[in-house]
Amino acid sequence: MRVDYRFCPACGSRLLPREVEGRWLPGCPACDFVAWPDPKVAVAVLAHDGHGQLLLIRRGTPPAQGEWALPGGYVDAQETPTEAARRELLEETGLELEVERLEGVHHVPVGDGGGLLVLAYVGRLSGGKGRTTPEALELAMVDPARSPELGFSAHREALAGWRAQGG
Numbered sequence: 001m002r003v004d005y006r007f008c009p010a011c012g013s014r015l016l017p018r019e020v021e022g023r024w025l026p027g028c029p030a031c032d033f034v035a036w037p038d039p040k041v042a043v044a045v046l047a048h049d050g051h052g053q054l055l056l057i058r059r060g061t062p063p064a065q066g067e068w069a070l071p072g073g074y075v076d077a078q079e080t081p082t083e084a085a086r087r088e089l090l091e092e093t094g095l096e097l098e099v100e101r102l103e104g105v106h107h108v109p110v111g112d113g114g115g116l117l118v119l120a121y122v123g124r125l126s127g128g129k130g131r132t133t134p135e136a137l138e139l140a141m142v143d144p145a146r147s148p149e150l151g152f153s154a155h156r157e158a159l160a161g162w163r164a165q166g167g
């Protein structure tokens with residue numbers, strides 16, 4: 001979510017443009033606060049069944065509503081990225097994950113103005129009972145070589161990276 005600060009969240013003064021490291025950013029004339037745009041952090045899950053099949057969801061919510069994607073979502077405060085990966089998969093599909101490794105980190109230059117970093121984890125489906133949810137209208141186990149087009153560039157990169165690493 002983009003936040004357009006007009007007042008200093010530390011002291012309440014009206015923010016004014018300030019040049020910081022060559023960029024003009026909203027800065028507080030009374031204290032050191034600068035509304036610096038930071039990237040958001042999300043996870044994507046390459047969840048496989050141990051036999052080369054990959055779990056995809058068809059998204060029920062924007063963005064990319066109705067398109068195929070990897071399970072995933074934003075990392076919450078006070079949560080580790082691997083906890084976020086397990087939580088998002090469970091919330092969206094009812095399935096449990098044993099995280100194996102990080103596939104890679106993918107940068108998306110859109111969103112809140114600070115961009116998005118997507119941490120893609122590879123893991124094995126380890127339990128639970130698969131179900132559709134408002135976030136995941138369909139679940140599918142697919143051959144990664146025959147995957148439908150995914151709705152997010154970071155997910156396409158993660159899938160290509162995982163396949164290049166040998167799946």
Ligand SMILES: [Zn+2]
Nearest residue numbers: 008011028031
């Ligand atoms: Zn201030």
